Amino acid sequence: MSADKNKKSISGFSKLTKLGKMKWLVENFFIDPENVMRELKSYWLQDDQQKVLDGFSENTISNFLLPYGVAPNFVINGKTYVVPMVTEESSVVAAASAAAKFWMTRGGFNAKVIDTQKIGQVHFLWEGASSKLFNIFPELKDRLKKDTAHITANMDKRGGGILDIELLDKTEDLSNYYQLKASFETCDSMGANFINSVLEEFGLILCDFIQEQKDFDEVEQECEVIMAILSNYTPDCLVRTWVECPVEDLGDFPNEMDARTFADRFCQAVWIATIDPYRATTHNKGIFNGIDAVVLATGNDFRAIEACGHTYASSKGQYRSLSSCKIKDGRFHFSMDLPLAVGTVGGLTKLHPIAKRSLELMGNPNAEELMGIIAATGLAQNFAALRSLVTTGIQKGHMKMHLQNILNHLEATEEEATAAMKHFHDKVVSFNNVRNLLDQLREPKSRRNLTNSN
Numbered sequence: 001m002s003a004d005k006n007k008k009s010i011s012g013f014s015k016l017t018k019l020g021k022m023k024w025l026v027e028n029f030f031i032d033p034e035n036v037m038r039e040l041k042s043y044w045l046q047d048d049q050q051k052v053l054d055g056f057s058e059n060t061i062s063n064f065l066l067p068y069g070v071a072p073n074f075v076i077n078g079k080t081y082v083v084p085m086v087t088e089e090s091s092v093v094a095a096a097s098a099a100a101k102f103w104m105t106r107g108g109f110n111a112k113v114i115d116t117q118k119i120g121q122v123h124f125l126w127e128g129a130s131s132k133l134f135n136i137f138p139e140l141k142d143r144l145k146k147d148t149a150h151i152t153a154n155m156d157k158r159g160g161g162i163l164d165i166e167l168l169d170k171t172e173d174l175s176n177y178y179q180l181k182a183s184f185e186t187c188d189s190m191g192a193n194f195i196n197s198v199l200e201e202f203g204l205i206l207c208d209f210i211q212e213q214k215d216f217d218e219v220e221q222e223c224e225v226i227m228a229i230l231s232n233y234t235p236d237c238l239v240r241t242w243v244e245c246p247v248e249d250l251g252d253f254p255n256e257m258d259a260r261t262f263a264d265r266f267c268q269a270v271w272i273a274t275i276d277p278y279r280a281t282t283h284n285k286g287i288f289n290g291i292d293a294v295v296l297a298t299g300n301d302f303r304a305i306e307a308c309g310h311t312y313a314s315s316k317g318q319y320r321s322l323s324s325c326k327i328k329d330g331r332f333h334f335s336m337d338l339p340l341a342v343g344t345v346g347g348l349t350k351l352h353p354i355a356k357r358s359l360e361l362m363g364n365p366n367a368e369e370l371m372g373i374i375a376a377t378g379l380a381q382n383f384a385a386l387r388s389l390v391t392t393g394i395q396k397g398h399m400k401m402h403l404q405n406i407l408n409h410l411e412a413t414e415e416e417a418t419a420a421m422k423h424f425h426d427k428v429v430s431f432n433n434v435r436n437l438l439d440q441l442r443e444p445k446s447r448r449n450l451t452n453s454n
């Protein structure tokens, strides 16, 4: 190991023991190394549990905690779920729960998986007349399938595997650039490892096959694979979710807003997110507040889900709302189509101890059922946000949770917290206002009386 003079960089860090890594960090980056060391260690789990977690990543020194909450009363396709959610944002779980309860008595959420195809690509360069490549493609396609059978055998047995392979001429965008675009069915797994293994093999087979072509000249027999990797854009791994009810069944809303006014305002709000990318981004962020929380709780890849969702939101040429709303024949209809490539086997889903429990909590759904649950939670989150936005505004609910966080931060006692909740029931919450109130409450009684009598 060697560290530079100012000790902010190091070589051989990954080779240090966990304690060695921590020691170097606390001694070089913190003013109170002993305390930091103690604190980091306090988040360690028992040895066997910690080993599992450490196995997921590299250079691990501790664990980063996030709240694990649940939203009960989610009725989806007639089945009632308690949905696990991992999020650091206050109000998200409360909002999902409130929306779930609201729709529970109005028919619940509906979810329908439209398709479950995943996509992968081999990007390669080849010089020659493209017709020559297309002529050999049918034979190449058979060969690609046949020569990857050893990788796909298990997936084939489970009812999945390679669905199709296309050859795409991309030479107008980049000289000599072609693509093998393959679609896959990966059943209950997200399938990233499976797809990437197949694609890398495709790359090798492709180059061998091209080299074997007797009527290709020397240049034509060369093929350069730039990369082989799945695409996280999976527009055909799509789930539709929706809620609907007669407008009058929506009930009454705060500020004496009737159901019809609410429904109209709600639809306008969704439409604004459809036509304005600034609003669409926040609108969709609210949807992902719900989606990411369940994706995380089930050990799925939230970066992949986010990336895909945002590309899908731009698929009509402009970034727009993922959800849509209409009022037709007196019925309120709120829906969303969303690509969701998730798994219930493989990856972290069964390795992460809590992810495994999350799946158990929902009755061990298969991947398609999980797609429905996740999408419904996203729609619920969106419903809750818009319901607040078009009626009371978002801050009322948010600030209640925020108040609790401020009170925790200022180490309020239970008694002080109760007094603060009462005080701020109809007042604006801010850090300063809460601190002032606590200062007042903490003043010795005699001084307080004196101040009050002045």
Ligand code: MEV
Pocket (backbone or CB within 6 Å): 089, 282, 283, 284, 285, 286, 287, 289, 385, 386, 389, 394
């Ligand atoms: C906050 O995390 C999410 C919202 O801003 C979403 C929205 O505005 O629709 C409330």
